[in-house]
Amino acid sequence: MTSINSTSNINLNSLAIDLELSLLSPAYAIIIRINLLILLIILILIFELIRQYLKTRIIIHGNLMLILLFYKDPKELLTPLWLVCFLLGPFYIQILCYPSLHFCIMLERLRATLFLEKYENEGKKLAVFMNILCWVISIGYSIYIILMAFADPTMAIQGAIFLSTKSTANLTIYISILTTLMVILTxxxxxxxxxxxxxxxxxxxxxxFGYNLSKNFQLNENILVMRLILPMDIAYATIYLIYNALVVLIRIYKDKISPTNYVFYYSTLDTLLYLYTTVTIIVYIKLIKFIRNNQNITIERMTKSEEQTNMHFKELQKIWG
Structure with missing residues (x-):
């Protein structure tokens, strides 16, 4: 028992020192700062997106949070497994749910195209069902990864820095391949x-002959929506293909690299997804502004037309007494 404990302490000390050296390395520091900057930009853009949508100004406090590494012992940099589950659990939800929702949106656009005349009167049951199904499967996948991490006796409770284990390694690779095929198909x-x-x-x-106003309206809506969706999905498929190909490569060689380098490579790849998210939110903000400007132009034209009509009727009343 003593030898087992001493071996565990040696491994824990080695992992802690390795993690400390990785966090203090210039390359990791640059990647972390880039990711923090992009995430801050995403947060600001989300507030701006909400402000544009609600047409109300959101007051953002001027104070900024400063994140520093403050520790006395390298072991303090290690994370308990429960905290890793809390921090990385949503990532496993996102990695499956986001491509699935893209796929479901494509199915909904296909339904709107095939059933032009009936789509306007169709309910939202199918969309709600697909949305719930994506979230349930994704949350279930995340819970399974977490439970398998706790069930694995090789996971150090005081030294975990990721959730993937040998028992879930193949599953995560299969999920990466599945979601890649999904976004390409989308x-x-x-x-x-x-x-x-x-x-x-x-x-x-x-x-x-046989002009159908409802069908024509739905057709124009489909064309307009696809002008936005198609470029975004092509960009997402390209970035996601590169991201998942590199992720699968890292997972295949996971046993040959140190845990801290594994996390560092993953953090570097996450930058691609953060950049895509930033561009997506910017596009949505531009879209909302474009729609609002068109609405304002339409309202101005209608107001001028109404004023001209009123003036015309007033002139007619003067002429006819």
């Missing part, structure tokens, strides 16, 4: 849906 399907909507639009222009 992008290709969006491209086909866009072409299909354009063909329907061209076909409808040749038909002079």
């Amino acid at each position: 992008a290709l399907s969006d491209w086909k849906i866009t072409k299909l909507n354009k063909k329907i639009k061209q076909r409808s222009r040749k038909i002079f």
